Amino acid sequence: xxELKAKxxxxxxxxxxxxxxxxxVKIYASEKLMKHMQKDKCLEQGVNASTLxxxxxxxxMMPDAHQxxxxxxxxxxxISCDDGCISPGGxxxxxxxxxxxxxxxxxxxxxxxxxxxxxxxxxRMIPPGVGSQSLIRLDDDQLHDVLLNGAKWCVENGYGVExxxxxxxxxxxxPGAKPEFVSQKARSxxxxxxxxxxxxxxxxxxxxxxxxxxEKTAKVFGFIDKDQxxxxxxxxxxxxxxxxxxxxxxxMEDAYPDIMEALPxxxxxxxxxxxxxxxxxxxxxxxxxNFAWANRHIIGHQVRKAFRRVLGDDVTLTTLYDVAHNIAxxxxxxxxxxxEKVWVHRKGATRAFGPDREEVPExxxxxxxxxxxxxxxGTSSYVLVGTKTAMKETFGSTAHGAGRLxxxxxxxxxxxxxxxxxxxxxxxxxxxxASWKGISEEAPGxxxxxxxxxxVSHEAGIGNLVVQLKPLGVVxx
Amino acid sequence: MxxxxxxxxxxxAKFKAYGNDLAEAFKNSAxxxxxxxxxxxxxxxKTEKELIVRAKKKTTLLYDFLDELLFLLDxxxxxxxxxTDLEIRENDGMFHLECTFNGDIFSNKYEVSGNIKSVxxxxxxxxxxxxxVMVQVVVDI
Numbered sequence: 175x176x177e178l179k180a181k182x183x184x185x186x187x188x189x190x191x192x193x194x195x196x197x198x199v200k201i202y203a204s205e206k207l208m209k210h211m212q213k214d215k216c217l218e219q220g221v222n223a224s225t226l227x228x229x230x231x232x233x234x235m236m237p238d239a240h241q242x243x244x245x246x247x248x249x250x251x252x253i254s255c256d257d258g259c260i261s262p263g264g265x266x267x268x269x270x271x272x273x274x275x276x277x278x279x280x281x282x283x284x285x286x287x288x289x290x291x292x293x294x295x296x297x298r299m300i301p302p303g304v305g306s307q308s309l310i311r312l313d314d315d316q317l318h319d320v321l322l323n324g325a326k327w328c329v330e331n332g333y334g335v336e337x338x339x340x341x342x343x344x345x346x347x348x349p350g351a352k353p354e355f356v357s358q359k360a361r362s363x364x365x366x367x368x369x370x371x372x373x374x375x376x377x378x379x380x381x382x383x384x385x386x387x388x389e390k391t392a393k394v395f396g397f398i399d400k401d402q403x404x405x406x407x408x409x410x411x412x413x414x415x416x417x418x419x420x421x422x423x424x425x426m427e428d429a430y431p432d433i434m435e436a437l438p439x440x441x442x443x444x445x446x447x448x449x450x451x452x453x454x455x456x457x458x459x460x461x462x463x464n465f466a467w468a469n470r471h472i473i474g475h476q477v478r479k480a481f482r483r484v485l486g487d488d489v490t491l492t493t494l495y496d497v498a499h500n501i502a503x504x505x506x507x508x509x510x511x512x513x514e515k516v517w518v519h520r521k522g523a524t525r526a527f528g529p530d531r532e533e534v535p536e537x538x539x540x541x542x543x544x545x546x547x548x549x550x551x552g553t554s555s556y557v558l559v560g561t562k563t564a565m566k567e568t569f570g571s572t573a574h575g576a577g578r579l580x581x582x583x584x585x586x587x588x589x590x591x592x593x594x595x596x597x598x599x600x601x602x603x604x605x606x607x608a609s610w611k612g613i614s615e616e617a618p619g620x621x622x623x624x625x626x627x628x629x630v631s632h633e634a635g636i637g638n639l640v641v642q643l644k645p646l647g648v649v650x651x
Numbered sequence: 652m653x654x655x656x657x658x659x660x661x662x663x664a665k666f667k668a669y670g671n672d673l674a675e676a677f678k679n680s681a682x683x684x685x686x687x688x689x690x691x692x693x694x695x696x697k698t699e700k701e702l703i704v705r706a707k708k709k710t711t712l713l714y715d716f717l718d719e720l721l722f723l724l725d726x727x728x729x730x731x732x733x734x735t736d737l738e739i740r741e742n743d744g745m746f747h748l749e750c751t752f753n754g755d756i757f758s759n760k761y762e763v764s765g766n767i768k769s770v771x772x773x774x775x776x777x778x779x780x781x782x783x784v785m786v787q788v789v790v791d792i
Contacts, residue, residue: 214661240662243773243791247662267769267791304688304766305728305757363725373766374792413725416768416791420718423772427711440772578662582687582765582792609764651766 178217180208186634190217198224201235202568202634206626210579211239216246222438223251228258228447230509230516234568236523237630238577238622242266243441247522250571255504255515260452261444262426262459264519266500267419269459270466271376271410273546274342274474274496275557277396278481280403280489282382282646286602288484289380289647293606295480300378300473302371302651303608310368310472317361320368321353324464325471334475334493340535342496343525346467350504352457356414357421360458364414364465369472373608373651375616376409377548378473381555385642391541391559392640396494404643405481405491406555407473408548410500411466418462422455456502456517463501470496494557495535495544497524499574505533507569518569526560526572526637534560545637547628550576550621551605551613551650552598555643556628563635572637576624582615589617607650616650655683658787664767665774665789673709673777676784677716677748678734684717684770684790685731688724689763694732696753704748709777712739712746713786717770724767728757767792 179191180201188201188208199220203211211217216239223245224233230252239248244263253259285292301307312320319327325346328334339345371378383402386392397404411418426443427434429451434443445452478491502519509516518525527534527543534543542560549555553576564570580588591610594617598605607613631637655668666683670676685691702719706712723729736751757763768791776787 242662243771243789267771304724304763305730307728359722359726363722365726367725373764374768376766417722417725420769424711424714440775581660581662582664583657584659609762611762611764615765651764 178221180212180217186630190221197221198232199235200232201239202237202630202636204626204630207237207630210622214241216241219246220249222442223249223264226251226253226259226261226444228254230254230514234571236571236573237627238573238575240577242521244439245519245521247577248573249521250523250568251519252507252516252569253519255447255517257447258517259444259446260456260502260517261442261519262419262422262455263441263443264521265459265502266521267416268410268500269415269418270463270498271500272466272470272496272498273548274407274470275494275546276405276474276477276491277494278403278405278489278491280485282401282403284485285380285403286646289604292380292480292484293604293647293649295484296378296477296649297606299476299480300369300371300649302373302649304373304651306370307366308369312365312368317365318353320468321356321461321464322351323347324467328468328471333472338471338474338493341493342467343498346471346496348460348463350457351460351464352454353461355454355458356418356461360414360417360421363417364412367412367414368469369476370412371409371473371649371651372412373612376651377551378477378649379406379645380647381406381643381645383641384554384644387639387641388559394538394541395544395557395640396492397641405477406548407470409469409473411462412469414465415462418458422458426451459502463498467496495546497546499524505569520571522574523571524574525570526564526568527570528560528562528565545572547573547624548575549624550618551616551648552603552618552645553621553624556639557641557643558628558631558637559640561635561638564637568636572631573627576621576627578620579622580620585615585617585620586611589614589619603645604647605650612650654679660789663789664792667785667787670784671782673779673784674737674739676786677713677739678737680713680717680786680788681720681731681734684720684767687767687790687792688765689730689761691731694730694761695755696732697755699751699753702750705745707745709746710772710775712748713775713777713788714770714772716748717788721767721770730754730757730761730763765792
């Protein structure tokens with residue numbers, strides 16, 4: 175393949191050229207972020223995604239894009255439901271990896287003196303790390319119900335409250351879930367994991383409101399003032415979702431050897447719209463998304479219990495919102511002046527619906543949906559708001575995080591877990607982790623600058639800044 | 652010859668595993684996979700297990716072999732210690748893999764960190780020369 179060239183469109187966006195010809199790819203990035211993107215294969219993956227059948231408009235890449243499998247991480251494509259396809263590699267192994275944010279009636283002054291105790295209690299109640307097992311045991315029927323009803327199952331079974339559901343993407347239940355298409359193998363991997371955090375980049379963080387950019391929207395979202403305590407939960411569908419992705423990649427490979435042969439990258443395999451496999455994968459993917467919503471919902475419930483145990487019964491924690499970062503959804507968008515139903519694939523990207531969309535909870539509908547962007551351990555996280563520009567340009571999507579800069583092996587060489595922990599403690603950021611190695615692999619220095627990522631989103635107008643959050647305490651695998 | 656080595660990969664883990672034949676390279680790829688999480692030498696060989704995988708292509712065989720081991724990790728908390736036997740045969744256009752191995756169930760006495768979400772086909776390579784086989788794998792972590 176001859177070389178791909180990034181061509182600047184304006185200060186915050188690029189397209190890709192090959193042999194002087196412009197390709198249907200649009201990348202949201204500053205010069206600084208583009209330099210990172212050019213170091214790996216993500217531009218090539220953005221181009222590959224644009225070649226799938228039925229892609230509407232352009233293949234899009236968000237400001238935090240980096241190399242993934244099939245699609246790049248930070249890749250978005252709207253693909254026709256009628257004569258297109260669905261691609262597991264455009265969604266990711268961790269189906270509905272996402273973020274939930276809870277606001278509280280506490281301030282930094284209330285929590286800081288007890289932060290270490292709080293982290294200890296949360297660590298016990300929400301098991302992190304590889305091999306960690308849930309305190310909840312699900313039999314076959316219960317697991318089926320979780321896959322079918324997601325977070326709704328949790329509320330019906332005594333975990334959390336109705337209000338949590340109202341403030342969750344899809345109200346915590348993805349329509350179209352078909353548990354019967356989730357394999358026994360996937361069920362076995364996930365059965366003991368409901369309500370666990372997992373490891374890697376997943377975390378649970380107690381944060382403070384550091385800066386308010388947009389007072390009016392912040393108020394609608396439930397932010398009161400600077401120094402307010404909030405809690406961020408970042409995890410996904412655990413082993414169950416990973417296995418569903420793997421199962422269907424393999425099934426599609428076997429069913430469509432000719433398509434497979436012609437693909438530039440195997441992980442880009444897809445099933446054509448209307449095929450049996452496409453329908454079954456979509457049903458299984460929705461069921462996995464439900465598992466993830468139930469997982470974050472139960473973790474939120476446990477966080478609430480932990481806070482009350484340590485800080486008293488009059489503590490209130492309200493789910494502000496919960497967003498998926500790895501998912502494909504059936505959505506209606508105006509494409510070339512015409513309303514069309516498409517599968518919007520978001521792989522490491524957040525839905526960023528602007529005002530007046532009926533999918534956005536009523537209380538946020540006038541301003542747009544909350545967008546939750548986690549930073550890395552020890553750096554800021556952000557809340558943004560969806561915009562009309564995002565509806566016009568990115569099928570209502572923006573970035574999802576910082577994106578890695580350095581490999582885990584490099585990180586282990588450069589950082590010692592204990593040193594990272596001590597340095598963060600000097601900045602009054604406390605960590606409770608399952609292992610030292612885990613801390614070094616996720617040191618703040620291994621990630622791109624999340625501040626730059628959200629700045630590009632804001633300046634490009636595809637997700638506008640509302641609030642900056644700073645960590646106070648972190649639980650990690 | 653090193654049994655395996657890790658290569659630079661920004662977001663995930665990439666390795667090359669080597670062997671005198673395909674079976675040895677596959678065996679070393681399993682060690683490379685589990686040593687991302689822990690030190691397999693320090694895991695006790697308490698439980699013995701067997702695995703049979705069949706596939707039409709060698710790349711698929713490798714994917715499914717590692718996928719089966721990751722399934723045991725998630726479903727039972729199984730950590731690999733040692734592969735005592737691994738054989739690969741070709742029969743009627745299919746590859747058959749049989750593997751006997753041992754390890755232990757995760758507990759707090761073991762230092763384990765990170766996670767492996769899945770094996771991928773990304774940059775997967777199998778390079779077979781006489782007496783010298785290399786397999787390359789990227790796992791999503």
